Amino acid sequence: xxxxxxxxxxxxxxxxxxxxxxxxxxxxxxxxxxxxxxxxxxxxxxxxxxxxxxxxxxxxxxxxxxxxxxxxxxxxxxxxxxxxxxxxxxxxxxxxxxxxxxxxxxxxxxxxxxxxxxxxxxxxxxxxxxxxxxxxxxxxxxxxxxxxxxxxxxxxxxxxxxxxxxxxxxxxxxxxxxxxxxxxxxxxxxxxxxxxxxxxxxxxxxxxxxxxxxxxxx
Amino acid sequence: xxxxxxxxxxxxxxxxxxxxxxxxxxxxxxxxxxxxxxxxxxxxxxxxxxxxxxxxxxxxxxxxxxxxxxxxxxxxxxxxxxxxxxxxxxxxxxxxxxxxxxxxxxxxxxxxxxxxxxxxxxxxxxxxxxxxxxxxxxxxxxxxxxxxxxxxxxxxxxxxxxxxxxxxxxxxxxxxxxxxxxxxxxxxxxxxxxxxxxxxxxxxxxxxxxxxxxxxxxxxxxxxxxxxxxxxxxxxxxxxxxxxxxxxxxxxxxxxxxxxxxxxxxxxxxxxxxxxxxxxxxxxxxxxxxxxxxxxxxxxxxxxxxxxxxxxxxxxxxxxxxxxxxxxxxxxxxxxxxxxxxxxxxxxxxxxxxxxxxxxxxxxxxxxxxxxxxxxxxxxxxxxxxxxxxxxxxxxxxxxxxxxxxxxxxxxxxxxxxxxxxxxxxxxxxxxxxxxxxxxxxxxxxxxxxxxxxxxxxxxxxxxxxxxxxxxxxxxxxxxxxxxxxxxxxxxxxxxxxxxxxxxxxxxxxxxxxxxxxxxxxxxxxxxxxxxxxxxxxxxxxxxxxxxxxxxxxxxxxxxxxxxxxxxxxxxxxxxxxxxxxxxxxxxxxxxxxxxxxxxxxxxxxxxxxxxxxxxxxxxxxxxxxxxxxxxxxxxxxxxxxxxxxxxxxxxxxxxxxxxxxxxxxxxxxxxxxxxxxxxxxxxxxxxxxxxxxxxxxxxxxxxxxxxxxxxxxxxxxx
Numbered sequence: 001x002x003x004x005x006x007x008x009x010x011x012x013x014x015x016x017x018x019x020x021x022x023x024x025x026x027x028x029x030x031x032x033x034x035x036x037x038x039x040x041x042x043x044x045x046x047x048x049x050x051x052x053x054x055x056x057x058x059x060x061x062x063x064x065x066x067x068x069x070x071x072x073x074x075x076x077x078x079x080x081x082x083x084x085x086x087x088x089x090x091x092x093x094x095x096x097x098x099x100x101x102x103x104x105x106x107x108x109x110x111x112x113x114x115x116x117x118x119x120x121x122x123x124x125x126x127x128x129x130x131x132x133x134x135x136x137x138x139x140x141x142x143x144x145x146x147x148x149x150x151x152x153x154x155x156x157x158x159x160x161x162x163x164x165x166x167x168x169x170x171x172x173x174x175x176x177x178x179x180x181x182x183x184x185x186x187x188x189x190x191x192x193x194x195x196x197x198x199x200x201x202x203x204x205x206x207x208x209x210x211x212x213x214x215x216x217x218x
Numbered sequence: 219x220x221x222x223x224x225x226x227x228x229x230x231x232x233x234x235x236x237x238x239x240x241x242x243x244x245x246x247x248x249x250x251x252x253x254x255x256x257x258x259x260x261x262x263x264x265x266x267x268x269x270x271x272x273x274x275x276x277x278x279x280x281x282x283x284x285x286x287x288x289x290x291x292x293x294x295x296x297x298x299x300x301x302x303x304x305x306x307x308x309x310x311x312x313x314x315x316x317x318x319x320x321x322x323x324x325x326x327x328x329x330x331x332x333x334x335x336x337x338x339x340x341x342x343x344x345x346x347x348x349x350x351x352x353x354x355x356x357x358x359x360x361x362x363x364x365x366x367x368x369x370x371x372x373x374x375x376x377x378x379x380x381x382x383x384x385x386x387x388x389x390x391x392x393x394x395x396x397x398x399x400x401x402x403x404x405x406x407x408x409x410x411x412x413x414x415x416x417x418x419x420x421x422x423x424x425x426x427x428x429x430x431x432x433x434x435x436x437x438x439x440x441x442x443x444x445x446x447x448x449x450x451x452x453x454x455x456x457x458x459x460x461x462x463x464x465x466x467x468x469x470x471x472x473x474x475x476x477x478x479x480x481x482x483x484x485x486x487x488x489x490x491x492x493x494x495x496x497x498x499x500x501x502x503x504x505x506x507x508x509x510x511x512x513x514x515x516x517x518x519x520x521x522x523x524x525x526x527x528x529x530x531x532x533x534x535x536x537x538x539x540x541x542x543x544x545x546x547x548x549x550x551x552x553x554x555x556x557x558x559x560x561x562x563x564x565x566x567x568x569x570x571x572x573x574x575x576x577x578x579x580x581x582x583x584x585x586x587x588x589x590x591x592x593x594x595x596x597x598x599x600x601x602x603x604x605x606x607x608x609x610x611x612x613x614x615x616x617x618x619x620x621x622x623x624x625x626x627x628x629x630x631x632x633x634x635x636x637x638x639x640x641x642x643x644x645x646x647x648x649x650x651x652x653x654x655x656x657x658x659x660x661x662x663x664x665x666x667x668x669x670x671x672x673x674x675x676x677x678x679x680x681x682x683x684x685x686x687x688x689x690x691x692x693x694x695x696x697x698x699x700x701x702x703x704x705x706x707x708x709x710x711x712x713x714x715x716x717x718x719x720x721x722x723x724x725x726x727x728x729x730x731x732x733x734x735x736x737x738x739x740x741x742x743x744x745x746x747x748x749x750x751x752x753x754x755x756x757x758x759x760x761x762x763x764x765x766x767x768x769x770x771x772x773x774x775x776x777x778x779x780x781x782x783x784x785x786x787x788x789x790x791x792x793x794x795x796x797x798x799x800x801x802x803x804x805x806x807x808x809x810x811x812x813x814x815x816x817x818x819x820x821x822x823x824x825x826x827x828x829x830x831x832x833x834x835x836x837x838x839x840x841x842x843x844x845x846x847x848x849x850x851x852x853x854x855x856x857x858x859x860x861x862x863x864x865x866x867x868x869x870x871x872x873x874x875x876x877x878x879x880x881x882x883x884x885x886x887x888x889x890x891x892x893x894x895x896x897x898x899x900x901x902x903x904x905x906x907x908x909x910x911x912x913x914x915x916x917x918x919x920x921x922x923x924x925x926x927x928x929x930x931x932x933x934x935x936x937x
């Protein structure tokens with residue numbers, strides 16, 4: 001009887017510990033995501049972003065079986081790759097994002113649609129850092145990753161958001177422009193309205209940006 | 219009840235006593251590193267360093283913990299610490315990762331155009347947007363430091379070397395006929411489209427042991443791995459019409475090109491200094507197939523075929539009528555396939571290739587036949603091992619089977635060469651500031667029945683954050699001109715020894731580079747005819763020959779490029795000085811050869827007009843006078859031509875028409891209509907002097923490129 005009781009206690013304790021750990025994870029992730037969402041979208045602060053990226057990396061170190069911390073750390077580094085001061089600095093962040101995405105892929109066993117979208121996003125920002133010399137290679141990678149993401153989950157709204165934003169920022173003379181981007185952004189809007197993230201900490205970004213671009217496209 | 223307290227204790231971590239971990243993160247020089255992530259591995263405990271590089275955070279861990287510190291661009295560090303009651307106070311130093319600012323690159327003698335390497339001084343697109351280069355690779359290369367312009371011949375003349383002393387190499391394979399068939403006094407274009415290549419490396423000497431059979435220089439061209447656009451493209455200009463089609467899916471891609479050209483319309487508009495009987499007419503096609511065989515494996519197969527027909531009256535002082543009627547029909551095929559792969563996370567990599575080329579010129583001079591035929595089959599294999607600390611060692615071998623024949627008025631001369639080479643080369647980083655490359659190449663040619671062993675050596679030392687000095691030295695062998703070998707197969711290799719010192723500084727989109735060199739020529743072929751010097755460059759060398767020639771070339775060159783000072787404006791200036799004398803060919807004393815110009819200056823400017831989507835480029839080129847042979851002057855080769863000046867402009871405009879992208883381009887060469895003279899020749903009696911100049915003086919060219927695929931996307935400089 002005493003034994004049984006002891007077992008029950010140990011069992012309960014371990015559940016409590018797991019729950020506490022889980023709670024800690026969700027809380028840390030939620031805080032990180034909130035920090036990301038409260039960034040100034042037009043001009044994100046480098047130091048804040050570095051801090052956010054560091055937070056996610058710490059979570060990743062504590063939770064080696066979770067892919068989301070790596071994913072968000074990569075996301076932060078892609079944004080850093082956009083706001084970095086020099087080409088060298090931008091590339092360092094973007095290279096780091098690639099490493100983190102590779103780690104996340106390793107945790108999952110194979111890339112899912114969100115990782116592929118993030119890879120496409122990374123290629124887009126890598127291209128933007130030196131467009132004259134990179135459009136060929138990165139342009140091809142961008143479409144390749146998005147195609148793969150579509151094959152994995154055509155309902156992911158971020159695929160269409162990235163397609164739209166890419167055209168949105170491409171000058172009309174090169175086959176881009178707001179007009180051309182609009183149908184993609186509208187498709188993204190439609191997919192966003194139907195989209196339900198798996199949990200509160202799963203990827204759910206891009207909607208605000210889509211709405212902003214659509215407001216500019218009229 | 220006791221148990222309840224236990225439970226409370228275990229599930230509420232706050233109840234633990236917390237320890238404070240503080241410290242500072244710096245680089246190796248002690249500069250603080252703000253933004254560094256410092257944390258205990260496997261826990262949530264950690265923080266980001268502040269502006270002073272310091273940090274502090276709390277932890278509930280006990281006994282020992284692993285502290286990790288990571289910062290982008292630096293090597294991450296991990297250290298085990300013991301947690302006492304007081305916590306811990308740490309000083310963490312991080313080492314910078316190797317990057318282009320802190321690691322030296324071996325650069326002496328190399329001038330690269332590349333997207334991938336940041337030390338590259340040019341980008342591949344610079345080649346097609348340079349006015350005066352006519353979108354020709356070698357045309358653009360001749361504006362680079364170390365190159366001399368020789369207007370009436372094709373080829374790259376590098377630092378006192380002749381055009382034959384430069385080999386053109388595509389993906390490691392020697393190109394047997396890189397230019398359209400040579401014509402008397404008419405410079406020919408290269409056969410390859412610059413858009414085929416992702417990187418170009420122009421060597422001005424001291425090049426790697428991976429390459430041989432070039433006394434002066436190698437031009438290395440690397441083909442692209444991917445197609446840029448899917449779909450159909452049309453090109454139309456004053457000289458030709460072409461179609462190209464690209465298709466790519468995930469693992470493979472195909473590009474097809476077909477064209478027909480006829481220079482008659484252009485020559486009707488641009489006054490010719492050459493009397494054409496049949497304006498050049500040509501057609502050709504090429505096919506490229508690329509397959510991704512595995513994660514890192516890539517197979518590329520490229521094949522091209524072209525034929526051309528032309529006829530002209532060329533100036534010929536030796537002929538009574540003063541001209542010779544020349545008819546030329548050429549057909550040329552070149553195929554190359556390469557396979558590259560790497561294993562074990564890049565620790566081993568393989569480059570292999572197989573190539574076959576075949577060229578036939580059916581030629582008559584005043585209905586006397588001079589047919590030329592050549593074919594080359596080659597195979598190449600290079601294995602590279604990446605060692606720790608970025609050190610590498612590579613081993614390789616190549617084998618060529620070359621058949622040549624010349625039919626001179628029914629008499630057939632034939633040559634067969636089986637050429638093999640093995641090489642080994644290692645790149646060693648002694649420190650991040652000091653690196654060396656040591657190589658050795660051994661060659662054997664069955665034609666002359668001889669072997670050679672050529673050592674190559676380079677060093678580079680980083681003198682500052684943006685600057686470095688390098689040194690290169692080596693021996694280079696080349697088989698004598700095959701025309702000598704028809705009659706004398708006992709000749710030895712010709713040899714050149716190079717010594718090059720280079721200083722460069724690249725900072726903030728500005729580049730300054732200066733290089734000085736000394737080149738020693740030995741074992742050059744001399745010909746003894748027992749007669750007066752014969753200046754006809756197309757004569758067949760019938761005299762007795764030996765390897766007793768020698769010579770030297772020395773000088774320096776200078777390069778400055780600025781892409782920063784004025785927005786959307788890019789310019790570069792090169793100046794090359796060379797002083798050279800040789801005792802070779804029919805020379806009976808040392809003299810400066812006719813292809814040497816002491817001073818070459820070029821100024822290249824490019825301006826991008828964003829609103830008009832137009833790129834305008836202007837090039838000014840100056841070439842000082844070259845020696846020419848005057849039979850009436852006792853002093854051999856002491857006369858000099860006037861200098862050559864050329865100003866050319868080029869403009870290209872991007873336009874979207876119904877969703878298709880169209881690029882319009884126009885250029886004017888020699889806009890000032892300068893009557894340049896490249897060299898002079900004399901009639902056999904020595905009384906009359908002829909000037910040899912360009913095919914036309916002021917000339918213009920217009921054309922357009924249409925990309926019919928809606929997917930086609932083109933950036934700023936893509937024309």
